[in-house]
Amino acid sequence: MREIVFDTETTGLSATGGDRLVEIGCIELLNRCATGRNFHAYCHPERAMPPEAQAVHGLSDAFLADKPKFAAIAADLLEFLG
Numbered sequence: 001m002r003e004i005v006f007d008t009e010t011t012g013l014s015a016t017g018g019d020r021l022v023e024i025g026c027i028e029l030l031n032r033c034a035t036g037r038n039f040h041a042y043c044h045p046e047r048a049m050p051p052e053a054q055a056v057h058g059l060s061d062a063f064l065a066d067k068p069k070f071a072a073i074a075a076d077l078l079e080f081l082g
Contacts, residue, residue, distance in 0.1 A: 003029040004081060009057040011045050020045035021070055022059050026080060039080040042067040 006026040012019035022045050028037040042059070044067045054060055 001031060003032070005029060009053075009059060011047060011049055011053050018047060020047060022049070022064060023057070024077065026077075028080075037080070039077060041073045041077070043070045043073060044068060 004026050006024060008021055008025075009023040010019050010021055021043050023042050024040070026039040028035045042064060044064050046069060049059065049061050049064065
């Protein structure tokens with residue numbers, strides 16, 4: 001059985017309030033064993049990083065400034081998820 005374990009970091013917890021994804025990581029498991037395939041990306045959130053969120057994950061506006069927007073990595077993520 002193939003499974004994908006993923007983790008995300010965001011600017012906050014309210015998508016309807018404008019919070020956005022800033023990091024996603026995925027690991028593929030086959031029969032509950034890591035296959036060595038993984039996906040990782042940082043994303044520019046197109047908004048300022050709230051201090052409370054930065055305190056949780058340590059990702060700053062300066063660090064994320066040159067990262068791609070989610071739309072630019074979405075196809076790669078979907079390909080990995082397959």
